[in-house]
Amino acid sequence: MMEDIVTVFPAVTILRNEPLAHYTHTKTGGPADFLAFPTNIQETKSLLAYANQEKLPVTVVGNASNLIVRDGGIRGLVMILTKMNHITTDGQTVTAESGAALIEATKVAQAHSLTGFEFAAGIPGSVGGAIFMNAGAYGGEISEVAISAEVLTPEGEIRTLNQKELDFGYRHSSVQDYHDIILTATFALTPGDGKAIQAKMDDLNARRAAKQPLDLPSCGSVFKRPKGHYTGQLIQEAGLQGLKWGGAQVSTKHAGFIVNIDHATATDYLELIHHIQAVILKEDNVQLETEVRIIGEEPTAK
Template sequence: MSNIGRILSEKFPNSQVLSNHPLADFTHTKTGGPADAIIFPKSVAELQAILAFSQTQQLPLTVLGNASNLIVKDGGIEGLVIFLTELTEITCQNNIISAQAGATIIHTSEFAQAHGLSGLEFASGIPGSVGGAVFMNAGAYGGESKDVIESVLAVSRDGQLKEYQKADLDFGYRHSIFQENQEIVVQANFRLTPNDKQIIQAKMDDLNYQRASKQPLEYPSCGSVFKRPVGHFTGKLVHDAGLQGYQVGGAQVSKKHAGFIVNVDHAKGSDYQKVITHVQDVVKEKFNVQLETEVRIIGRD
């Protein structure tokens, strides 16, 4: 075990700690080199203590949720990686669903349906965490996180708990304030609308059928790779550029949905990066449209 890992294990014995462990084991693309140390806090209080400790030790720090809309480079990540996947509590009171950051947004939408609350149906197939859904203002099929979020609890990098109201979150297309302020979402509160459980389930079933019929769910991927350019559809641009099936190493532009890059054969993070760059270059050359990545690309080369 690395020195960082040993110190963390001694100081936070309730949390699982891994040293020099490949992040490919946790990312949806199944790519990513090792992290110096990984820790999985089991409570917000423990997260606060870990953050305060890492700041006093001046540890490089990366905080991740479900690692779904993410590519980790082959060199892995320096310092400490905190995964929030143990923070999964979901509660319901007065038509408000409160979900911790590590809960999946799929499970949260199912919890809402079970309580006869509508508004999260759009998220019933999004593979990310609640924290990631807030961070990215995740959306699908005409709905976005900002449509139903009432407030958010976050923790600053030195461990201080803060509450934000919706108006303070600077939501935009795949954007929130947390992309700038470096604070960590620990809970989102969703204000939903009562409705018949069967009606809610029927809408979720329909959206999930549409997703399964159109998206390459049979392969590891990071979901939609690029943001939607104004006035265009990414998938159509990539398709019309003749790029479906383009492959570097094990990373391939999906033959089923041109907006996805899938891991068809033990792809590396560098394979993904090369495919992304090629797609951007060809689309720019053919259509004079600059595709911007929606997926986050992090780590050491």
């Protein structure tokens, strides 16, 4: 029965048993049974309806920059939305389909001399992933600019959520609780000076490049910032910076990142994460919570 999905949607690219390591920013992760790349809202809606009818579990992925997929992979249907990526502007708002790169949305804002989005100029996620995570950097956060998002509920209904309903918190939005699929998001910005906006974006990107290991695969900050502490500092002070675990390593440039230096597996990443959490709990009595989303199945023992 499941085999049918590829033939039911001839216009959509759907790959069978496709390694997600080809798509994740950590370059790790097991296979998806079916990996689909819808190009518009109607295709996404139809794929969800079909999956519901066939009782296939559905997982949605954006740019896979905040994701660890366990080495056993993901059963059912995975949809990567990055081909659904139109961005439009209307006066002081930017509306983007959820698969659009957040970085592209900030470029569109700059091109229209709209300010307020500069903080996101270097966040390598999609618009959907940024809403889901309430992504933020350099004192700015998606919650400050997002005014609404159009979502597809698990039952297949399209709804528009306003800012209040999105219930943003630190790296949290209501989408995490209700398993909606974000289709579009609208951001309200302010008229500004195009050159000044570009200069700010360039400055933030230079600061990012100076501090972060952007030349190596990673998922950004692995852990949320615990109250009253800096994660990187805790990890450094515990002597864990530079620690290698299989092909993964606590970045020597930024202790809050774990980089893939030598064909790491998701298991290497997860074991290293657990080790760091155990050491920091023992030494500092601080429970580090992961910011990175961990999904998929454990590998089966061989």
